[in-house]
Amino acid sequence: MLYYLFEYLDKTLNMPGAGVFQYITFRSALAVILSLLLSTIFGKRIITFLRNQQVGETVRELGLEGQTQKAGTPTMGGLIIIFATLIPVLLLTKLDNIYIVLLIVTTLWMGTIGFIDDYIKIFKKDKEGLKGIFKVVGQVGLGLIVGSVLYFHPGVTIRTDIKKADIRLNQTESMIKAAPVYEKSTATTIPFVKNNEFDYAQVLSFLGGDYEKWAWLVFIPIVIFIITAVSNGANLTDGIDGLAAGTSAVSVVALGIFTFLSGNIILSSYLNIMYIPNSGEMTVFIAAFVGALVGFLWYNSYPASVFMGDTGSLTIGGIIAVLAIATRKELLIPLLCGIFLAENFSVVAQVSYFKYTKKRFGEGRRIFLMSPLHHHYQKKGYHESKIVTRFWIVAILLAILSIVTLKLR
Numbered sequence: 001m002l003y004y005l006f007e008y009l010d011k012t013l014n015m016p017g018a019g020v021f022q023y024i025t026f027r028s029a030l031a032v033i034l035s036l037l038l039s040t041i042f043g044k045r046i047i048t049f050l051r052n053q054q055v056g057e058t059v060r061e062l063g064l065e066g067q068t069q070k071a072g073t074p075t076m077g078g079l080i081i082i083f084a085t086l087i088p089v090l091l092l093t094k095l096d097n098i099y100i101v102l103l104i105v106t107t108l109w110m111g112t113i114g115f116i117d118d119y120i121k122i123f124k125k126d127k128e129g130l131k132g133i134f135k136v137v138g139q140v141g142l143g144l145i146v147g148s149v150l151y152f153h154p155g156v157t158i159r160t161d162i163k164k165a166d167i168r169l170n171q172t173e174s175m176i177k178a179a180p181v182y183e184k185s186t187a188t189t190i191p192f193v194k195n196n197e198f199d200y201a202q203v204l205s206f207l208g209g210d211y212e213k214w215a216w217l218v219f220i221p222i223v224i225f226i227i228t229a230v231s232n233g234a235n236l237t238d239g240i241d242g243l244a245a246g247t248s249a250v251s252v253v254a255l256g257i258f259t260f261l262s263g264n265i266i267l268s269s270y271l272n273i274m275y276i277p278n279s280g281e282m283t284v285f286i287a288a289f290v291g292a293l294v295g296f297l298w299y300n301s302y303p304a305s306v307f308m309g310d311t312g313s314l315t316i317g318g319i320i321a322v323l324a325i326a327t328r329k330e331l332l333i334p335l336l337c338g339i340f341l342a343e344n345f346s347v348v349a350q351v352s353y354f355k356y357t358k359k360r361f362g363e364g365r366r367i368f369l370m371s372p373l374h375h376h377y378q379k380k381g382y383h384e385s386k387i388v389t390r391f392w393i394v395a396i397l398l399a400i401l402s403i404v405t406l407k408l409r
Contacts, residue, residue: 002091003027024260024280028287031088035288039084039295046083047299047306050074055122073304076118077296078312081245082111084292089285097281098155099326102146103319109145110231110318113138114310129310139231139318143224146322150223151216157182158328159265159275182277186215188328189274191335191405197274198331226330227321233340234317236347236372240384241304242297243374247339247395248316249293254336254399255323256286261406262327271406274328282323289319302385336402339395346373 003021010018020026056072086107093100117130150156160183186200200222201215238244261267263280296312299305308316320337324330334341350371358364369379377387 001095003094024263024283027092027284028256031092031284031288032291034088034091035084035291036295038087039080039292040298042083043077043080043295043299043306046080047074047077050076050079050306055118070304070307073307075122075307075309076115076311077300077306078111078114078308078310078315080299080306081289081292081296081308081312082107082315084295085285085289088288088291092288093284094281097278098149098153099279099282100285102149102322102326103282103285105145106142106318106322107315109138109142110315111311114312114314117310117314135314136228139228140224142318143227144220146227146325147216147220147223150325151184151186151219154184155278156184157277158185158187159183159277160185186219187274188331191332191402192409194409196409222330223325226325226333227318229344230321230324230333230337230340231314231317233337233344234320235310235313236343237340237374238308238310238313239372239374240378240388241302242300242388243391244308244313244316245293245297245300246388246392248320249290249297250392250395250399251320251336252286252290252293252323254402255320255327255329256283256290257403258327258329258406259283259286259323273406276326276328279327282326286323302388332402332405335398335405338398339391343372343374346371346376 006018006021009015010021051074055074055076086104089100089104095101113130113135117135120126121129160181187197188200190196190198199215200218201212203218204211204214207214234244234248237247260280260283261271262274262276263278263283265275268275293316296308300308317340321330321333324333324336329336346368349367353367354364368376370376374387374391378384
């Protein structure tokens with residue numbers, strides 16, 4: 001909203017200084033500051049409200065040290081993240097940008113699913129919360145929306161005429177913008193590969209003829225799978241104080257770098273990466289999101305004053321998935337979100353091995369002392385803060401390695 005106000009003041013009234021709102025970097029800086037202030041200042045009030053409403057965590061007895069002390073700690077703290085993200089986004093972004101619209105829809109959609117799940121757990125006294133099938137239906141529904149919009153919307157394109165151009169930073173922007181060619185495409189980026197673009201449509205090349213028009217049959221299911229997997233990964237990672245918020249913030253910062261570069265025609269050409277028109281606006285959303293996550297950590301770090309609940313974890317996973325897909329970096333997710341992948345894998349491996357050994361030997365056996373993975377280390381006697389810090393360090397290393405893929409091919 002403020003973007004349009006200052007655009008009017010700049011172009012119509014020629015107000016000095018109003019034009020600074022045209023810069024993504026300036027609005028991103030404002031977004032991160034505003035979201036930090038909102039999450040830290042109003043976060044306390046939201047926590048007090050949740051406590052007064054007796055929105056407390058019900059902890060199952062899992063035999064973990066310090067677990068019983070967490071019973072009654074306010075949950076649904078994901079509302080702080082959602083609130084502190086959306087307010088700066090509504091104030092500082094171009095609301096007619098299709099990527100921003102998708103991210104707002106994702107935030108509200110996944111936040112609603114998580115809120116319903118937390119509501120059932122707390123007020124209906126059902127520890128299982130929302131049935132798994134309904135969660136999956138919600139995730140698939142969002143995947144259908146995101147996949148369809150990214151595939152069919154005319155505003156989602158990539159520039160194809162400068163892929164092989166030898167462009168350097170000393171050339172003028174006007175030279176780069178000469179005779180631009182923007183096309184609809186389902187191309188994505190393969191990390192660590194020199195000619196690193198892969199078009200999902202090529203999977204259907206055996207059909208011959210105009211096989212590209214059927215690319216949505218491949219693209220949309222892939223989007224659904226990614227959103228479901230990443231949101232579930234974030235949900236499983238949210239098990240001890242500060243783990244999900246901290247590791248997610250690291251991954252989102254890396255995605256912010258990719259977004260800024262992919263949305264800048266000069267930098268994307270210099271780095272020989274895909275230029276995605278209008279995608280740079282997502283940098284402002286990411287800045288607000290990072291500020292909200294860091295502000296939430298003010299209250300969620302050990303010992304936590306509030307838990308994010310599914311309201312926060314599902315929202316975080318959904319946003320990260322959509323950001324990766326929109327920037328054509330979804331194949332980097334196993335590396336960038338390696339913590340989520342490890343948590344997911346630990347649960348799948350544990351359950352599968354237990355069922356297999358029970359059928360084979362008559363008794364179930366386990367790979368880990370407990371899953372998800374962070375509980376395994378708790379069972380081994382590591383303190384929560386040590387586990388979280390080491391997971392953060394791993395997340396930072398994975399984020400750095402992901403950024404290195406810009407040049408390491």
